[in-house]
Amino acid sequence: MATLSSNxxxxxxxxxxxxxxxxxxxxxxxxxxxxxxxxxxxSKSGEILSRLTKIINKExxxxxxxxxxVEALDHKTKIHLExxxxxxxxxxxVTLVLSLDKKLLGGIKMETNDEVIDxxxxxxxxxxxxxLTRE
Amino acid sequence: xxxxxxxxNLKKEIENFKTQIKAEKVGKVMEVFDGxxxxxxxxxxxxxxxxxxxxGETGVALNxxxxxxxxxILGDFSKIKEGDEVKSxxxxxxxxxxxxxxxxxxxALGASIDGKGVIKGNNPSxxxxxxxYPIEKVAPGVITRLSxxxxxxxxxxxIDAIIPVGRGQRELIIGDRQTGKTAxxxxxxxxxxxxxxxxxxxxxxxxxxxxxxxxxxxxxxxxMDYTVIVNASASEAASMSYIAPYSGVSIxxxxxxxxxxxxxxxxxxxxxxxxxxxxxxxxRRPPGREAxxxxxxxxxxxxxxxxxxxxxxxxxxxxxAFPIIETQAGDISAYIPTNVISITDGQIFLETDLFYKGxxxxxxxxxxxxxxxxSAQIKAMKKVAGTLKLDLAQYRxxxxxxxxGSDLDDATKRQLERGKRSVEVLKQLQxxxxxxxxxxxxxxxxxxxxxxxxxxxxxxxxxxxxxxxxERNAKVFYKEIDEKKMWTDKGEEQLKKAIxxxxxxxx
Numbered sequence: 001m002a003t004l005s006s007n008x009x010x011x012x013x014x015x016x017x018x019x020x021x022x023x024x025x026x027x028x029x030x031x032x033x034x035x036x037x038x039x040x041x042x043s044k045s046g047e048i049l050s051r052l053t054k055i056i057n058k059e060x061x062x063x064x065x066x067x068x069x070v071e072a073l074d075h076k077t078k079i080h081l082e083x084x085x086x087x088x089x090x091x092x093x094v095t096l097v098l099s100l101d102k103k104l105l106g107g108i109k110m111e112t113n114d115e116v117i118d119x120x121x122x123x124x125x126x127x128x129x130x131x132l133t134r135e
Numbered sequence: 136x137x138x139x140x141x142x143x144n145l146k147k148e149i150e151n152f153k154t155q156i157k158a159e160k161v162g163k164v165m166e167v168f169d170g171x172x173x174x175x176x177x178x179x180x181x182x183x184x185x186x187x188x189x190x191g192e193t194g195v196a197l198n199x200x201x202x203x204x205x206x207x208i209l210g211d212f213s214k215i216k217e218g219d220e221v222k223s224x225x226x227x228x229x230x231x232x233x234x235x236x237x238x239x240x241x242x243a244l245g246a247s248i249d250g251k252g253v254i255k256g257n258n259p260s261x262x263x264x265x266x267x268y269p270i271e272k273v274a275p276g277v278i279t280r281l282s283x284x285x286x287x288x289x290x291x292x293x294i295d296a297i298i299p300v301g302r303g304q305r306e307l308i309i310g311d312r313q314t315g316k317t318a319x320x321x322x323x324x325x326x327x328x329x330x331x332x333x334x335x336x337x338x339x340x341x342x343x344x345x346x347x348x349x350x351x352x353x354x355x356x357x358x359m360d361y362t363v364i365v366n367a368s369a370s371e372a373a374s375m376s377y378i379a380p381y382s383g384v385s386i387x388x389x390x391x392x393x394x395x396x397x398x399x400x401x402x403x404x405x406x407x408x409x410x411x412x413x414x415x416x417x418x419r420r421p422p423g424r425e426a427x428x429x430x431x432x433x434x435x436x437x438x439x440x441x442x443x444x445x446x447x448x449x450x451x452x453x454x455x456a457f458p459i460i461e462t463q464a465g466d467i468s469a470y471i472p473t474n475v476i477s478i479t480d481g482q483i484f485l486e487t488d489l490f491y492k493g494x495x496x497x498x499x500x501x502x503x504x505x506x507x508x509x510s511a512q513i514k515a516m517k518k519v520a521g522t523l524k525l526d527l528a529q530y531r532x533x534x535x536x537x538x539x540g541s542d543l544d545d546a547t548k549r550q551l552e553r554g555k556r557s558v559e560v561l562k563q564l565q566x567x568x569x570x571x572x573x574x575x576x577x578x579x580x581x582x583x584x585x586x587x588x589x590x591x592x593x594x595x596x597x598x599x600x601x602x603x604x605x606e607r608n609a610k611v612f613y614k615e616i617d618e619k620k621m622w623t624d625k626g627e628e629q630l631k632k633a634i635x636x637x638x639x640x641x642x
Contacts, residue, residue, distance in 0.1 A: 007202045051202070114176030117158045127154050132145070 010051035061092035066111040068101040207374040231265035232389040243379040270381040274440035279449040290326030290568020296520035301511025302453040303444025310485025326568035334362040335399040337383035340406030376410035391452035403459035481505035513620040519578035530554025559594040609633040
């Protein structure tokens with residue numbers, strides 16, 4: 001028997017709850033938990049939920065972007081970033097998860113799903129180092 | 136040291152430096168074990184795509200799964216940790232090549248390991264001057280190919296006469312351990328001096344001491360000038376052994392693309408298959424016969440299919456491949472030997488028994504075959520060696536039969552005596568390749584019966600003297616062989632006379 005991957009389970013859960021009302025969903029949630037318990041998959045629930053979050057975000061056009069910078073971003077930059085990300089990833093909603101990272105030295109670093117746009121000074125210095133030390 | 140000059144140069148470099156803003160696909164290391172890494176993320180990655188780890192090591196994506204990517208690490212995997220960042224490069228694994236690679240020893244990634252410094256190139260379109268060749272490439276198509284009709288002179292009498300190899304052919308060298316498989320390959324490289332042939336020797340999972348010895352031997356014979364050695368030694372990870380033959384053939388293709396003829400030796404593909412089995416099992420691919428994965432046939436067929444002879448319209452050049460397979464107790468019906476036998480255009484089968492009987496090279500003429508090489512053999516050789524294989528087969532049969540009784544008729548006795556001399560003539564010392572024209576003279580003397588009354592133990596001495604004598608006294612014959620690849624009546628008369636004269640003086 002082929003093993004079920006966490007991705008398969010998360011996708012099935014999404015298809016199950018997709019067009020249901022809130023009342024219907026609460027019944028289904030209980031069934032999903034029972035299924036996971038029966039199949040001894042509760043230990044994988046963390047992974048399944050993170051997969052489910054990704055699937056829902058992708059299907060619903062939501063984008064979660066981690067933005068790191070040395071100093072807190074102002075409102076104008078945030079709006080500007082949101083617009084840029086909406087356009088680039090054709091997303092309906094963009095959620096920015098902001099964090100401060102002194103190691104970046106300057107600039108910002110954006111992470112969305114498995115894509116990174118690194119506009120930090122640290123990255124530029126690293127690239128310059130590679131350029132100067134190339135053989 | 137001029138400080139201002141250095142500062143000026145640095146300033147210039149920094150001013151000209153531009154960074155490209157681009158989105159990079161990244162993943163995270165989930166698991167690391169035995170040279171294999173499971174990575175999450177890295178969507179859109181291609182199979183065989185190169186990835187880089189945060190500590191600078193490179194890897195190749197082999198397993199593209201639903202929620203992870205299986206990557207083999209090319210190098211030191213001890214410093215890779217869970218959670219490390221992995222970046223995809225968008226490039227299929229490639230190796231740097233240039234004409235300066237000749238005479239060098241490189242690892243499976245094309246980096247020099249002979250202590251002679253970095254290999255530089257002269258390609259103006261790249262900053263390092265080196266051209267990048269992908270290690271995986273689809274073999275040239277039917278339209279671009281030519282049939283095999285030009286010989287590769289190995290300098291080994293038994294091969295050039297009975298199992299001839301042509302340019303673009305794939306001839307397997309198969310036998311147990313210590314039967315002289317590598318020796319044949321080395322002799323073939325040594326004999327390519329002045330033959331306008333580039334040689335690539337790929338050492339897979341061999342001892343470093345063996346390679347060092349081999350390199351010294353090639354250097355002593357001035358053969359490193361036209362040779363590249365690709366080494367993935369036994370101490371390196373299985374991933375290096377896995378990619379080494381592909382790197383070797385990429386180097387060969389680089390020279391073939393310049394219209395040159397290349398001879399490549401894979402020593403040996405049994406260890407390559409074992410390395411691939413190790414990787415496949417670690418990647419949890421389903422094991423099949425002898426625990427090899429299902430695509431082990433394709434592993435070798437796609438490699439050996441890249442050996443070819445290309446027609447002039449597509450640049451000419453050729454790659455002749457000598458894959459080596461080590462058998463266990465002479466079992467050629469094991470999985471990998473049968474696979475490679477079916478892929479190649481013939482095999483040179485070496486036997487332990489013959490080796491210990493003193494018949495060296497220990498080629499079993501009956502089991503060895505060259506499927507396309509006979510059309511590449513020069514006319515003169517074809518004429519003198521045409522019946523040799525049959526004669527030897529008959530001799531072996533009679534030899535067994537004659538052991539039961541001593542009452543034999545004259546014809547049988549003659550055949551037995553001729554057979555003994557044929558076996559003696561086909562014996563050859565290691566690192567002593569014989570030129571094609573000399574081989575023609577020797578086989579001419581043998582098949583025309585000039586050696587029938589020479590004592591078997593004196594055959595070697597006779598052979599040596601004959602070559603020296605005929606070189607001086609049958610110049611017309613040698614000239615004809617050199618220019619027309621066949622003799623005329625005039626040349627033959629001169630040779631016959633020279634052989635007879637020499638025989639008179641030989642005691």
